[in-house]
Amino acid sequence: GAGVSQSPRYKVAKRGQDVALRCDPISGHVSLFWYQQALGQGPEFLTYFQNEAQLDKSGLPSDRFFAERPEGSVSTLKIQRTQQEDSAVYLCASSRNVRGAGTEQYFGPGTRLTVT
Amino acid sequence: GQNIDQPTEMTATEGAIVQINCTYQTSGFNGLFWYQQHAGEAPTFLSYNVLDGLEEKGRFSSFLSRSKGYSYLLLKELQMKDSASYLCAGGPRFDRGSTLGRLYFGRGTQLTVWP
Numbered sequence: 001g002a003g004v005s006q007s008p009r010y011k012v013a014k015r016g017q018d019v020a021l022r023c024d025p026i027s028g029h030v031s032l033f034w035y036q037q038a039l040g041q042g043p044e045f046l047t048y049f050q051n052e053a054q055l056d057k058s059g060l061p062s063d064r065f066f067a068e069r070p071e072g073s074v075s076t077l078k079i080q081r082t083q084q085e086d087s088a089v090y091l092c093a094s095s096r097n098v099r100g101a102g103t104e105q106y107f108g109p110g111t112r113l114t115v116t
Numbered sequence: 117g118q119n120i121d122q123p124t125e126m127t128a129t130e131g132a133i134v135q136i137n138c139t140y141q142t143s144g145f146n147g148l149f150w151y152q153q154h155a156g157e158a159p160t161f162l163s164y165n166v167l168d169g170l171e172e173k174g175r176f177s178s179f180l181s182r183s184k185g186y187s188y189l190l191l192k193e194l195q196m197k198d199s200a201s202y203l204c205a206g207g208p209r210f211d212r213g214s215t216l217g218r219l220y221f222g223r224g225t226q227l228t229v230w231p
Contacts, residue, residue, distance in 0.1 A: 004158075031217050042120075042203050042221030043159065056218060091158065095217065103208060104149065105219060107158035 002026070004108035006092050012114045013082045021077045021111045025094030032075050033105060034067055035091040043091055049075060082115045089113070120222035122204050127228045132194050136225045138187045138204030145206035148180050148187045149219060153201045162189070162202075191227075199229045 005024045013019050025032050031050055035043035036059075045059040051072040060067070064083075069075040079086055089112050093105035119141045128134040138148070147166040151159035165171055165180035165187065177190040189202055201224040208217045 033218060035221075040223070042205070042223045043219075044221070045218040048218055050217075059218070103147075103217070104161045104164050106161065107151075109158045 004092055004094055004106055006090075006108040006111050008111060009109060010112050010114075012116060015082060015084060015115055017082050018078065018080045019082055019113065021079075021090050021092075021113070023075045023077070023092030023108060025073065025075070025092070026096075026106055027073075029094035029096050029106075031095045031097070031105075032069055033093045033095075034075070034077050035093065036061075037089045037091055037110070039088075046077070046090075079113075082113075084115050087113055087115045120204055120206060120220055122202075122222040122225045124223070125226045125228070127230060128194055129230050130194055130196060133190065133192050134194060134227065136189045136191070136202050136204075136227070138189075138222060140185045140187075140204075140206050140220075144209045145220070146208050147206075148178075149205040149207070150176075150178050150187075150189045151203040151205065153203060153224065155200075159203055194229050196229050196231065199227060201226050 007022045033048050034046040036046055037043045047067045048056040049069040052069050064080045066078045089110040091110045092108045095103055095105045097103055122138045147164055149164050150162040152162050153159040163178040165178050168181055170179045175192045180187045203224045204222040205219040207219040
């Protein structure tokens with residue numbers, strides 16, 4: 001079946017612009033995660049949804065970052081007034097369950113954001 | 117904290133065996149994941165250990181010791197296509213009756229396989 005998809009794959013934004021990154025998880029997956037990955041680093045957690053509920057947003061670096069998943073499927077990560085330090089790859093992942101079997105997370109290809 | 121430590125780089129030759137170690141400093145994880153990430157691509161799931169011991173899956177095996185906060189990924193019969201970053205990740209955690217599904221990743225071990 002189809003995997004996790006993300007769009008756009010690449011985004012160049014001028015400092016101060018707002019951006020919106022989209023994630024289509026695997027159909028039927030309850031959990032959806034956003035991670036930020038800087039060059040040469042492992043992914044860092046941003047936020048987590050279980051269906052439409054945002055249960056953990058402790059990783060969002062500032063109030064310029066906002067995520068939503070209104071119908072429990074597609075999710076959007078919005079970054080307002082982008083700064084150069086926001087340049088990174090933004091990864092979306094989904095998993096079937098949150099505990100027990102099926103907790104492995106499947107990642108999308110990511111959106112590479114470059115802020116100039 | 118949830119420090120996940122793994123070597124930054126490793127090299128090996130085709131056909132060899134390599135072991136990538138991972139240590140962590142929390143006992144709160146339900147299990148330990150290993151992911152493979154080729155340059156510019158998404159991490160892909162390799163293994164998930166919940167119980168202590170070795171789990172074998174083809175050329176790849178993963179080991180976990182929860183009491184020691186230690187895991188390793190063993191790659192046998194190395195191939196050039198195994199050149200990638202290997203990410204160790206702990207999770208999920210169970211706090212105060214709720215499940216926190218996030219993964220805590222190490223910075224990855226860049227494996228280079230030479231002919």
